[in-house]
Amino acid sequence: MSTQSLIDVVVRHRELQGQAVAVLTLADPAGAPLPPFSAGAHVDLHLPGGLVRPYSLCSNPGERRAYRLGVLQDPASRGGSVAVHRELREGTRLRISAPRNHFPLAEAAPYSVLVGGGIGITPMLAMAWTLHAAGTAFELHYCARSRTQAAFLDEIAAAPWAQRVHLHFDDDGAPQRLDAAAVLRAAPAGRHLYVCGPSGFMDWVMGEAAQAGLDSAQIHREYFAAPTAGTASTGEDPAFELVAQRSGKTVRVAPQQSLLDALKGLGIEVPVSCEQGVCGTCACTVLEGEPEHRDAYLTDEERAANDQILVCCSRARSPRLVLDL
Numbered sequence: 001m002s003t004q005s006l007i008d009v010v011v012r013h014r015e016l017q018g019q020a021v022a023v024l025t026l027a028d029p030a031g032a033p034l035p036p037f038s039a040g041a042h043v044d045l046h047l048p049g050g051l052v053r054p055y056s057l058c059s060n061p062g063e064r065r066a067y068r069l070g071v072l073q074d075p076a077s078r079g080g081s082v083a084v085h086r087e088l089r090e091g092t093r094l095r096i097s098a099p100r101n102h103f104p105l106a107e108a109a110p111y112s113v114l115v116g117g118g119i120g121i122t123p124m125l126a127m128a129w130t131l132h133a134a135g136t137a138f139e140l141h142y143c144a145r146s147r148t149q150a151a152f153l154d155e156i157a158a159a160p161w162a163q164r165v166h167l168h169f170d171d172d173g174a175p176q177r178l179d180a181a182a183v184l185r186a187a188p189a190g191r192h193l194y195v196c197g198p199s200g201f202m203d204w205v206m207g208e209a210a211q212a213g214l215d216s217a218q219i220h221r222e223y224f225a226a227p228t229a230g231t232a233s234t235g236e237d238p239a240f241e242l243v244a245q246r247s248g249k250t251v252r253v254a255p256q257q258s259l260l261d262a263l264k265g266l267g268i269e270v271p272v273s274c275e276q277g278v279c280g281t282c283a284c285t286v287l288e289g290e291p292e293h294r295d296a297y298l299t300d301e302e303r304a305a306n307d308q309i310l311v312c313c314s315r316a317r318s319p320r321l322v323l324d325l
Contacts, residue, residue, distance in 0.1 A: 006046065006095040007035070012066060014090050017151035018144075020073040021119065022085050025066045029093065033064040037099035039130040040123050040194075040222070043067065044097035044273045044281070045080075048087045052272065053080030054279045056196075056222070057099060058122040058152070060129040067096075070151050072119040097273075102280045102297065103222040105130060109192040112138040113183060115205050117197020118145075121152060123222060127194060132161040139187070143168040143178050143197070180205045184212035196222045199296070216300065223278045223296040240316040244268055244325040245287055259311035268325055270311055277313035284311055288322035291315070 013025035028034055037043075039061055042054045059068035071084040088094070105112070105127055112131055116124040121142050131138040140161075144150040147169050156165055168178040184193065193214060195205045202221055209219050237255045242262055244250070253262045260282065263270055273281040277295030291309040302308065309323070 005098060007098060009034075009067070009094060009096055011088050011090050011092045011094070014088065017070070017153075018149045020085075020149075021151035022071045022073070022088070023068065023151060024071065024084075024088060025068050026096065027066040031065075034067055035098050036064060037061055037067075037126075038101050039105050039126040040103035041099040041101040041126070042103075042123075042279070043069070043099050045084070046095040046097075047080065047083040049079070049083060051079050051083055053084075054273045054281070056103075056123040056126070058125040061126055062129065062133060067099075070119060070122050100281075103194075103196070103220065105194070106192050106218075106220070107134075109190060109218075110137065111188045111191045112136065113187050113191055113193045114138060114140040115143070115178070115180070115193065115195045115197075116141070117143045117195075117201040117205075118149075119151075120195070120197030120202075120222075120224065121150075123196055124194065125152060125156075128159070128161050128164070132159075132164075137188070138164060139183075140165045141168060141178055141183065142166070143170075143201070145169070146171045178205075180208040181212060184209050184214065192218045192220065194220045196224070199223060237315055240318065241320045242316075243288075243320065243322040245322055246325055253315070258313070259309070259315065263311060263325065270325070272312055275312045277310045280310065282310050282312045283308050285324035286321065287324050289316055289318040289320050291321065292317045 009026040010029045011024055012027045015023050017023050037057055042056045044052050044054050046052055055069045055071055057067050058070055071081050073085045074081045103123055114124040114127055124140055128140050156162060193209045195202050206219055239255055240253050242251050242253050247268055249266045251262050251266055270282050273279045278297055280297045286307050286309050290306055292315045293303045294314045295310040297310060
């Protein structure tokens with residue numbers, strides 16, 4: 001990503017909600033409106049130490065004076081959430097990307113079921129604001145381990161769409177927990193599901209959606225971290241030949257080397273953000289060969305097409321892989 005495409009912002013407000021969620025309000029230093037965004041969009045934060053990490057925007061897309069986002073302090077963080085909690089204070093200046101959306105609303109859907117698990121509530125808040133403004137029917141389910149750990153509760157209670165929200169806290173007992181099967185079966189025909197949260201939670205909700213008769217076009221998901229099951233191989237990966245066709249360069253990708261590192265060795269820079277196969281930033285076009293997809297971003301249909309690959313985490317099944325780079 002070129003520096004010309006980055007946006008200078010300042011942290012106007014920061015507060016800790018729940019037990020470990022930093023809620024940040026980012027604004028233009030001079031008070032100018034920020035670029036528009038649509039519900040489900042994220043921005044990449046360019047953090048101290050050279051880290052670049054994507055975070056969903058949770059504010060009302062109709063409000064452009066500031067962006068809001070929530071970042072959970074994750075003990076298993078690869079540095080992003082730790083840097084946010086340690087380094088970003090009110091008055092801190094940083095650069096962010098323009099908003100990008102890999103998790104958009106299906107505008108023609110007559111009814112939406114929004115399900116956020118833990119910090120996965122963030123994109124659902126922007127969706128709720130958008131659906132409310134459009135007069136489109138929806139329900140929002142917010143699942144968390146406990147009320148004390150949950151963020152955004154006060155603003156949800158004050159929102160004009162608060163009556164559409166259902167709260168599910170594990171420590172309140174079984175009757176109050178989310179019954180995904182019942183919710184999805186009771187929703188009107190033509191319903192669409194949007195789910196975000198921990199991988200296991202999402203897999204469970206999407207499995208219930210499929211059992212309830214929703215097809216893949218009605219199920220929308222955004223992972224915050226790549227699932228471990230099915231995304232990595234067992235044993236040592238085989239080496240393969242990588243061809244960057246437009247650049248006229250070829251390299252052998254070693255068993256323990258990533259495509260991204262191999263491309264860097266050729267002097268080819270590919271934009272990256274999450275580095276986990278979640279955000280789609282590093283997607284490249286495949287011209288020849290068969291990818292071994294290890295991401296959580298591409299749909300089953302996109303994987304079957306074999307015409308794109310996320311180079312931060314995926315590899316090749318074929319001895320030769322040709323990319324449009």
